[in-house]
Amino acid sequence: MSDLEMIPAAKPIIGEQERAAVDAVLRSGMVAQGPQVAAFEEEFARELVDGRTCVAVNSGTSGLHLGLLAAGIGAGDEVIVPSFTFAATANSVALTGARPVFADITEDTFNLDPESVRSVVTDATAAIMPVHLYGHPADMAGLAEVADEAGVMVFEDAAQAHGARIDGAPVGSFGTFGMFSLYPTKNMTSGEGGMVACADEEIARGVRLLRNQGMETQYANEVVGLNNRMTDLHAAIGRVQLGKLSDWTARRRENAAWLDAHLEGVVVPPVRPGCEHVYHQYTVRLPGASREERDAVVAALREEHKVGCGVYYPIPNHELVSLARFAPADPEALPVTARAAAEVFSLPVHPSLTAEHLERIATAVNTVVGAGS
Numbered sequence: 253m254s255d256l257e258m259i260p261a262a263k264p265i266i267g268e269q270e271r272a273a274v275d276a277v278l279r280s281g282m283v284a285q286g287p288q289v290a291a292f293e294e295e296f297a298r299e300l301v302d303g304r305t306c307v308a309v310n311s312g313t314s315g316l317h318l319g320l321l322a323a324g325i326g327a328g329d330e331v332i333v334p335s336f337t338f339a340a341t342a343n344s345v346a347l348t349g350a351r352p353v354f355a356d357i358t359e360d361t362f363n364l365d366p367e368s369v370r371s372v373v374t375d376a377t378a379a380i381m382p383v384h385l386y387g388h389p390a391d392m393a394g395l396a397e398v399a400d401e402a403g404v405m406v407f408e409d410a411a412q413a414h415g416a417r418i419d420g421a422p423v424g425s426f427g428t429f430g431m432f433s434l435y436p437t438k439n440m441t442s443g444e445g446g447m448v449a450c451a452d453e454e455i456a457r458g459v460r461l462l463r464n465q466g467m468e469t470q471y472a473n474e475v476v477g478l479n480n481r482m483t484d485l486h487a488a489i490g491r492v493q494l495g496k497l498s499d500w501t502a503r504r505r506e507n508a509a510w511l512d513a514h515l516e517g518v519v520v521p522p523v524r525p526g527c528e529h530v531y532h533q534y535t536v537r538l539p540g541a542s543r544e545e546r547d548a549v550v551a552a553l554r555e556e557h558k559v560g561c562g563v564y565y566p567i568p569n570h571e572l573v574s575l576a577r578f579a580p581a582d583p584e585a586l587p588v589t590a591r592a593a594a595e596v597f598s599l600p601v602h603p604s605l606t607a608e609h610l611e612r613i614a615t616a617v618n619t620v621v622g623a624g625s
């Protein structure tokens with residue numbers, strides 16, 4: 253079967269419109285942060301977060317970092333995060349000088365478990381930062397309850413969840429801030445970039461100051477800041493992509509529904525009542541599998557069937573060399589995280605998949621998993 257074409261795990265769609273938009277900015281001669289960024293912020297706010305003020309930055313990681321700093325997070329604070337996520341979540345906390353504190357996740361959606369979060373709250377807890385992992389919203393009601401009891405803030409890592417909703421309310425509209433990544437493999441891209449949706453004008457002003465050396469007025473620096481600005485070139489790409497996002501999301505959801513109905517031997521991603529999943533990843537679980545068994549399935553899918561699948565994330569954050577100093581004292585403290593890291597893999601779900609690709613993915617999974625069990 254080696255002459256089969258590889259079905260890519262992700263495929264950014266960048267077309268003529270994006271190229272023309274970039275070219276127009278290049279021709280204007282003004283490429284740094286300017287009118288394109290301002291328009292992108294307004295459009296993103298209107299389309300995706302019910303009009304919350306949005307501030308564009310040069311990456312999702314910068315968005316988390318500046319959102320945390322603008323909310324006053326720093327040395328001496330603890331921020332509760334999942335360990336089962338991309339390292340940027342905890343990295344951004346650690347970069348402020350605060351301590352990321354890892355809590356466990358739930359079996360179904362792989363998102364923060366409010367009960368586990370409650371069990372790690374201390375006097376130093378300043379905030380809870382859930383991730384809407386794979387595009388499925390975290391349990392914001394359950395987490396808000398814990399946050400209210402503890403008197404702490406909630407932030408959202410919505411890097412993977414553009415357009416996901418809970419009872420009609422979009423992710424990014426719950427926390428003090430919500431961050432969306434615009435990296436090429438995310439549900440929409442600006443090349444690189446991030447968008448911070450802000451609960452109020454004070455947070456928004458804080459993020460704006462921090463992205464631009466602490467200046468609102470040139471050379472009147474008010475705080476110590478960075479250069480984390482988005483360029484107009486990137487914003488021009490993002491504006492075109494924003495216009496296509498809802499069609500792409502619909503395609504992701506159709507592809508997921510088809511896979512849900514045709515895969516055997518794996519646990520397909522459940523969707524909680526009232527939630528709209530946007531399937532950044534279509535992540536399945538091999539219940540009871542060891543890490544080696546899961547890795548063998550992934551290798552067979554890739555090598556024999558040319559299905560570009562991936563494991564997000566094979567190593568929980570608290571086991572990474574970079575973040576191990578923040579690990580819970582008890583190595584068994586995050587059992588659901590440990591199981592998920594051994595059992596999950598993600599199949600292609602992106603909008604470029606054809607009916608033939610979907611058939612190939614299902615046949616491959618049903619053959620490989622059936623053969624292994």
Ligand SMILES: *Cc1c(COP(=O)(O)O)cnc(C)c1O
Pocket residue numbers: 311312313314337338340341383409411412433434435445446
């Ligand atoms: C992609 C991602 C980020 C970081 O976004 P970048 O734009 O790559 O900096 C943060 N958190 C999660 C969960 C992500 O998937």
